[in-house]
Amino acid sequence: MALIWLAAGAMSACTPAFNWRQVTHDGVAATLLMPCKPERAEREVRLQGEQGPASGLKLMSCRTGGLTWAWAALPLPAEMAPASAAEAWMRASWASLRQPLPAESSAPVGWVVQVPQRPAAPWAQRWHGPGLDHRQQPLQAHVLVVVANGWLHQAAVYAEPPAPSDPLVIDTFFESLTLR
Numbered sequence: 001m002a003l004i005w006l007a008a009g010a011m012s013a014c015t016p017a018f019n020w021r022q023v024t025h026d027g028v029a030a031t032l033l034m035p036c037k038p039e040r041a042e043r044e045v046r047l048q049g050e051q052g053p054a055s056g057l058k059l060m061s062c063r064t065g066g067l068t069w070a071w072a073a074l075p076l077p078a079e080m081a082p083a084s085a086a087e088a089w090m091r092a093s094w095a096s097l098r099q100p101l102p103a104e105s106s107a108p109v110g111w112v113v114q115v116p117q118r119p120a121a122p123w124a125q126r127w128h129g130p131g132l133d134h135r136q137q138p139l140q141a142h143v144l145v146v147v148a149n150g151w152l153h154q155a156a157v158y159a160e161p162p163a164p165s166d167p168l169v170i171d172t173f174f175e176s177l178t179l180r
Helices: 002-014 082-096 167-175
Strands: 021-023 030-034 039-045 055-064 067-075 112-114 123-132 138-148 151-159
Touching: 030 067, 030 151, 030 167, 082 123, 082 138, 082 151, 138 167, 151 167
Parallel strands: none
Antiparallel strands: 021 030, 039 055, 055 067, 067 151, 112 123, 123 138, 138 151
């Protein structure tokens, strides 16, 4: 019996932390590779504030390798410009990470902004920086926001210390977002 437990333990040690799979949100013309089986949720949000129209936000997330992986997709209000939608979304994202946005700044202190190459998207940016989770514990966040085809997409990876955040694994995740 002990031999069976040893063999099972050895086999589980060889199992990779990342089990990549292609996923899509119902009704969204995009796909993404997730490194684990995601849980799904939906809720209503108002991207233009309390007086604006409500939109159905589609979410999926999973946790593996000490990291939380998430993809959100939100249909844009018809009259909202891509850059305005992305700016409103990132302000809300930074607020949820308890990161104030200083006046006259494009990102919170400690955040690095990148412009990814997304030829099919009229607007895309990538950020990474520090934040706090819902328990007020520190984390490192990596966020990609793409606005295209009437949708706002956010792919994000959240690493709680001391979890590593391997740039190649995060790049694989972000680069896998395919707009159809």
